[in-house]
Amino acid sequence: MLENSSILVTGGTGSFGNSFVPMTLNRYNPRKIIILSRDEMKQWEMAKKFQGDPRVRFFIGDVRDRDRLYRALDGVDYVVHAAATKIVPTAEYNPFECVKTNIHGAMNLIDACIDKGVKRVVALSTDKASSPINLYGATKLASDKLFVAGNSYSGEHGTSFSVVRYGNVMGSRGSVIPFFMSIRDTGVLPITDPRMTRFMISLEQGVELVWHAMQDMVGGEIYVKKIPSMRVPEIASVIAPEARQETVGIRPGEKLHEQMIGIEDAPFTYEYDEHYKILPSINDWNSSKERIKNGKPVAEDFVYSSDSNKEWMTPEALSAWIEANRSHIGAI
Known part of the structure; x- marks a missing residue:
C-alpha cells in the first residue's frame, strides 16, 4: 500500500517521526515523505540524517493553519497525524494553546484531508485519552472522536480515518527512562508514587502499529497495541540500582496507572493476537463485519490498564533494551 506513495507526517520532527521516516523508507520505499512541523531548527537537524535522499521533504507549517495544510497536502496519499501539545503540566498551564493544537488542529486536518482527496489518515493518540483527568487527555479524547466521526462526512471523497493509541514510549524525549538516566549520578531518583505503573512500548512497535x-x-x-507494564520504582532500580528513591507526590494531571481501554469501551472492543480494536459506537459501525474481521469480543467488564495488565516487563528485559538503545535514548 505505501510503496511508491506520498506520505505526510504532521509533527514529524518528534520522537515518532524520527523513527517512522527511516523505518518506512527502508520497508516500503515510498515516493515521498513530507515532514510538516513548525520548528525549523528541528527540521534542520533532522534533514542532516536524510541528506541526499530526494524522498524526504520538509515543510514548515502548523496544523492550526488551515490554508497551509491545504498547500502541504497537494498530491498526498496518506497522512500520519503526530502533531500535538502533549506535556501534561504544559497543557494544564496553557489550556487555550493545547486546545488550539489538539482540537482545532485536528479539525483543520480532517477538513483538508477530505477536500484534498487523501486516501487514509492515522492519528496518534495516548492512554490519557481513556477516562481523561487532565486537559491533554481531554483534548486527545476530543481529537479521537473527531477523527472517528470524520468518516461520516468524508462522503464521495472516500477519505478514511482511524486512530492508534499507546502509552509510555520507552526512551522518547521527556519520558521517564532518559529522565532517570540524566540524574542518576545525583544518587537520588524522584518517584511520584511507589505504586505507579506504566505501559512500555518501543518507538519501533509504535511505527509498526501505524503500519498495521x-x-x-x-x-x-481505534487500535491499541498489547504491550507489557512495569512499576516505576523497578524502572528506577534498573537504571540506578544504588540510588535512593524519594517519593515526591503525583504532579498535577498525572495518573497513578495508565489506561488505554476503559470499561465504557468494552462493549465495542475486540481482541486480536497482538492488539485490541475499539470500534465506533456511532452508525452501528461496532457491528460491522468488515471492521471486526476475526476479532473476538472482550468481556463486558474489560479494562486495559497498566496495573491489571497480564503482561509485565522484567528488569532483565528493560536492562537489555537500554543497553541496545543507549546511544539514542532521549535524543529524539
Whole structure:
C-alpha cells in the first residue's frame, strides 16, 4: 500500500517521526515523505540524517493553519497525524494553546484531508485519552472522536480515518527512562508514587502499529497495541540500582496507572493476537463485519490498564533494551 506513495507526517520532527521516516523508507520505499512541523531548527537537524535522499521533504507549517495544510497536502496519499501539545503540566498551564493544537488542529486536518482527496489518515493518540483527568487527555479524547466521526462526512471523497493509541514510549524525549538516566549520578531518583505503573512500548512497535492500522482500517477504528507494564520504582532500580528513591507526590494531571481501554469501551472492543480494536459506537459501525474481521469480543467488564495488565516487563528485559538503545535514548 505505501510503496511508491506520498506520505505526510504532521509533527514529524518528534520522537515518532524520527523513527517512522527511516523505518518506512527502508520497508516500503515510498515516493515521498513530507515532514510538516513548525520548528525549523528541528527540521534542520533532522534533514542532516536524510541528506541526499530526494524522498524526504520538509515543510514548515502548523496544523492550526488551515490554508497551509491545504498547500502541504497537494498530491498526498496518506497522512500520519503526530502533531500535538502533549506535556501534561504544559497543557494544564496553557489550556487555550493545547486546545488550539489538539482540537482545532485536528479539525483543520480532517477538513483538508477530505477536500484534498487523501486516501487514509492515522492519528496518534495516548492512554490519557481513556477516562481523561487532565486537559491533554481531554483534548486527545476530543481529537479521537473527531477523527472517528470524520468518516461520516468524508462522503464521495472516500477519505478514511482511524486512530492508534499507546502509552509510555520507552526512551522518547521527556519520558521517564532518559529522565532517570540524566540524574542518576545525583544518587537520588524522584518517584511520584511507589505504586505507579506504566505501559512500555518501543518507538519501533509504535511505527509498526501505524503500519498495521493503515493496512487494516476501514474507518473509525481505534487500535491499541498489547504491550507489557512495569512499576516505576523497578524502572528506577534498573537504571540506578544504588540510588535512593524519594517519593515526591503525583504532579498535577498525572495518573497513578495508565489506561488505554476503559470499561465504557468494552462493549465495542475486540481482541486480536497482538492488539485490541475499539470500534465506533456511532452508525452501528461496532457491528460491522468488515471492521471486526476475526476479532473476538472482550468481556463486558474489560479494562486495559497498566496495573491489571497480564503482561509485565522484567528488569532483565528493560536492562537489555537500554543497553541496545543507549546511544539514542532521549535524543529524539
